[in-house]
Amino acid sequence: MLSKRSQYAFKALTYLAEKYNAGPVLISEIAKKKKIPLKFLENILLQLKKEGYLDSKKGKGGGYFLIQNPKKVKIAPIIRIVNGPISMLSCVSLYFYKKCKDCDGQNCGLKEMMTEVRDASLKILEHRTLQDLIV
Amino acid sequence: MLSKRSQYAFKALTYLAEKYNAGPVLISEIAKKKKIPLKFLENILLQLKKEGYLDSKKGKGGGYFLIQNPKKVKIAPIIRIVNGPISMLSCVSLYFYKKCKDCDGQNCGLKEMMTEVRDASLKILEHRTLQDLIV
DNA sequence: TTTTCAGTCTACTGGTTTGGTAGGGTGAAT
DNA sequence: ATTCACCCTACCAAACCAGTAGACTGAAAA
Numbered sequence: 001m002l003s004k005r006s007q008y009a010f011k012a013l014t015y016l017a018e019k020y021n022a023g024p025v026l027i028s029e030i031a032k033k034k035k036i037p038l039k040f041l042e043n044i045l046l047q048l049k050k051e052g053y054l055d056s057k058k059g060k061g062g063g064y065f066l067i068q069n070p071k072k073v074k075i076a077p078i079i080r081i082v083n084g085p086i087s088m089l090s091c092v093s094l095y096f097y098k099k100c101k102d103c104d105g106q107n108c109g110l111k112e113m114m115t116e117v118r119d120a121s122l123k124i125l126e127h128r129t130l131q132d133l134i135v
Numbered sequence: 136m137l138s139k140r141s142q143y144a145f146k147a148l149t150y151l152a153e154k155y156n157a158g159p160v161l162i163s164e165i166a167k168k169k170k171i172p173l174k175f176l177e178n179i180l181l182q183l184k185k186e187g188y189l190d191s192k193k194g195k196g197g198g199y200f201l202i203q204n205p206k207k208v209k210i211a212p213i214i215r216i217v218n219g220p221i222s223m224l225s226c227v228s229l230y231f232y233k234k235c236k237d238c239d240g241q242n243c244g245l246k247e248m249m250t251e252v253r254d255a256s257l258k259i260l261e262h263r264t265l266q267d268l269i270v
Numbered sequence: 271t272t273t274t275c276a277g278t279c280t281a282c283t284g285g286t287t288t289g290g291t292a293g294g295g296t297g298a299a300t
Numbered sequence: 301a302t303t304c305a306c307c308c309t310a311c312c313a314a315a316c317c318a319g320t321a322g323a324c325t326g327a328a329a330a
Contacts, residue, residue: 002223002249004289007235010245027306035237040290046307058306059298075248088137100142102170109268110145113210113259114137120255124248133244139318162277175319181278193277194327 006083008036009044010133013078016054017070017130024056024063044082051081070130076122086125087118094118141218143171144179145268148213151189152205152265159191159198179217186216205265211257221260222253229253 002010011034019025027045031038045064048054053073056064066073079086080095090098092114103111137145146169154160162180166173180199183189188208191199201208214221215230225233227249238246 001220001225003287007224007245014244024305037290039292042306043290043308049306056306057298058296058304060300060304062298062305064306085136089142090136107270109149109270110142112270113263113267116259117256120259121252124251124255128248132248135242135244135247138316159276172319174321177277178319184277191277192327193275193325195275195329197276197327199277 002079002083005040005044006079008034008041009048009078009082011036012041012045013048013053013066013073013130014133016064016066017073018134020066020070024061024065026063030064047082048078053078066130070134073130074126075128075130075132076125079125086121087114089114092118137214137218140175140179141214143169143176144183144213144217146171147176147180148183148188148201148208148265149268151199151201152208153269155201155205159196159200161198165199182217188213201265205269208265209261210263210265210267211260214260221256222249224249227253 012030015030015034016025027042028038030036030045031041045054045056049056049064053067054064055067056062076086085093085096087093087096089100089111090096091100091103091108092111100111147165150165150169151160162177163173165171165180166176180189180191184191184199188202189199190202191197211221220228220231222228222231224235224246225231226235226238226243227246235246
């Protein structure tokens, strides 16, 4: 399941996508409109800035804004950043891979199945963008 | 991600699937062969028994065993029992549905996307069985 | 009928993650 | 110099996770 943090992140990003190229948006505006705790949101946006999705301006007329066109921003990497692995097993994860110790033998039925599930999910999440979140 | 508990559950179930119709299997045997902490495994198997997947016999010659043919036991419901929802959002979950409060409006881009992801995953997990975990 | 075997049950614990809150710091604009 | 608005560090309670301890029950065999 996506954490609350992740859901807030997507709400905020969707809001910023709607306001793309319309200048900086206040954290407080996003917080109010999307009903997200202000300080929590600050923290989330800061992370998204550090990861290269957002930029910000301080002082009067400041705020946050998307760096890239929302049509170009894929969903999957955002999930990885705010929520962690997309796979159901780390031994199957592309970006958070960890060998599962005590996994008897090289072939594991669960692993195969979870690889399929991962690919099915990625097929969707790697192709959809922030633009698709705007309704 | 599947919790350790879930992974242990699948290891144990796979082991029991291999020994289907071969009489009760000791918890201690499963624990040893699959390298699962004994008391933790006890707890997991007990839950699977209560949920109707396993039965057990006490005393000498006792142990756990699958009630149904592993070919008939689907993966998805097991995940729901030991790990929780399969969906990435509760407002999209079939078995753990919860309305997301403050989800502005009835249509939500994230929700649509996560419904697709859920369906893609279920297409796999609702059709595969314990039998498929045996390699 | 006592012992042994093996699953059942309750409770606890230490560590990590989640979902926040508090408050001061920094830097740009007026 | 003040105000505005993001930046940063630290802290906190509750929930969850992984596992442990130990006593109890019920079946089978000696």
